[in-house]
Amino acid sequence: MNEVISSLQVSFSLVVLLLLLLIISMFRILREYERAVVFMLGRFYRVKGPGLIIVIPVIQQMVRVDLRTVVMDVPSQDVISRDNVSVRVNAVLYFRVVDPQKAIINVEDFLSATSQLAQTTLRSVLGQHELDEMLANRDMLNADIQRILDSHTDVWGIKVANVEIKHVDLNETMIRAIARQAEAERERRAKVIHALGELEASEQLVAAAARLSQEPNALLLRYLQTLTEVAGENNSTILFPLPIELLNHLSGLTSSKTQQ
Template sequence: MIFNYGFGALVPLIVLLAAFSVRILREYQRGVVFQLGRFWKVKGPGLVLVIPGVQQMVRVDLRVVTMVVEPQDVISRDNVSVKVNAVVFFRVIDPQKAIIQVENFLLATSQLAQTTLRVVLGKHELDEMLAERERLNIDVQQILDAQTDAWGVKVTNVEIKDIDLSENMVRAIARQAEAERERRAKVIHAEGEKQAAVTLLEAARTLAQQPEALQLRYLQTMTQVAGDRASTVVLPLPLDLLRRWKAARTDEPPR
């Protein structure tokens, strides 16, 4: 009777102990198990047994974490103050290191991303920040990945979202862009004038060698003027009469 009574009291205790020992980890979770304070093993996913009072388990999520880096005040190499924010994508690849080597890998990665963003962008000028954003993303990602490797964290991607400028700087950049466009327009216009002058010089030389070509060009111009619907009156005047009249005024024999 005493044995039956003791066994009957032990069964509920065993059932209760088993209930508290069962853990279910999802596919994207791992459990870092400590036995009497010392690391034992990484378990999961699925059904995991943890002995209460002897073992403790810390759950670790292996999915990609999307972390928004707060806007950081950055002074570029050409002394321009801007606000920059970014997004960091990372995940845990070694649950043991993520729990043992760092107190809070989420907070540590966030703070490291903020400081790295300020340091990397502070080495570049404003034009490089605006034009070479892809290269800056790669630089920040490589630095973060190298430093978080000891924590069992893999930084997969970094994207710089916004680069906010002051209103004065925006107006200055707009004036600079407008001046650059005007400079290009003047250069293109000057190149066109130069090419036109060269072409006209070649045409003048050709017409000088063949006077008949000048007469044909004159007739062609008259045809174009007559074809336009304008109130222009054209009076053809032979060039020979002009030459004779000019020669008479200058007392020179006509050629």
Template sequence: MQMSYYVPVVVLVVVFLAAAIRVLREYERGVVFTLGRFTGVSGPGLIILVPFIQQMVRIDLRTVVLDVPSQDVISRDNVSVKVNAVLYFRVVDPEKAIVQVADYLAATGQLAQTTLRSVLGKHDLDEMLSERDKLNHDIQEILDTQTDAWGIKVANVEIKHVDISESMIRVIARQAEAERERRAKVINAEGELQAAQKLLEAAEIMSGRPEAMQLRYLSTLASIGAQNSSTIVFPFPLDMIRNLTDKLGKP
């Protein structure tokens, strides 16, 4: 009789202890409710609850890596692209994360998708491809501000891929080729301008110093003589032609 009397008591004690004792890891916290009211955040370590009076919701404080699915985005210059990203965030206020939002993981994911479309839609395709760091920072700031009420801290946002259609890739390639040709023409024109300026400066110097022209004439003759050619063209000084015509024109 005594043995059968103690068995229910032992079972009751075990059930009571199982309902009262909780162990939380270092990265976990427990949001405690007493008769439905929030009464505090506990942990880590051993937590003792009043069975049937207090309930606890575990929450993980580690950084969560959330993959944002590909979103159809129309850029400011009316180019349709698919963009996906990855989001890094963590819970900094367990009370808000449980009390203020039903499912903070789902809420943060949906907010990240809408924010990604909204921010990228304000930029041209060239900006999406060349200014990812700036776009990542803009998206991170917006998400961090909006999730603050949920006790969430968005640490980083990274745009992973910007997928473009094959026709748009060909258009971008033609645009890049045209830009390279334009730069080559500009560089060539700048070279022609510099050469013309130098020739003009040389002509001004030689016009003021006749001996400089004579030295240039001798240098040209030496250069021609060094060539293995059967035909040699001698440059004829213009001042000699001018003197000859003056003499012939006199009566």
């Protein structure tokens, strides 16, 4: 009789222990940035959290989903631009889960799916642009890639916040070609600036000549000023031409005095 009672006590203790373990396992704690997608008998039940939640063992299953922003490094991709230049481009992707139900039910692995989609989108978008646009208009390309990714991942409950192209790697031959092109561009700008300077100088000289031709005495004063500047340079010999206009002016002064 005592043995039967002892076995019953042991069995009861085991049952109580199992019930306690079962009750304890029902309680789950989720952090502020976590949500739980709960399934009941294989069917979607509801999204719970954060804080303390209850999940009935065996009947209900829970999948944790992190709502924080994920920073994903997109591997380097070989891209051929529209002007047939081969480059290697890598980028970084910022996204987060905004709908845990879609992220778990509509796609098997949303992290892997987003990574693969980012790689293919990066190749397709950059392949439609020339190399100069890749190097100079990165903000526009980032916005295009972000818009395309966001539209495709919306059915997965994912919001793409930003896309940044980090590096555009070129081979040595293309780097030398770009350097030669930049040097030629700088020489072209230098010649254009020099020509514009010559044009402005000629316009000013024409204006000065027109102004001096209106008053002969102004030409004489300018000539004397030039002589003064040359004489101040401590030269032992000074050779200067006599302009015909000055001789005509002097002869006109002499003839006027003779008439008087």
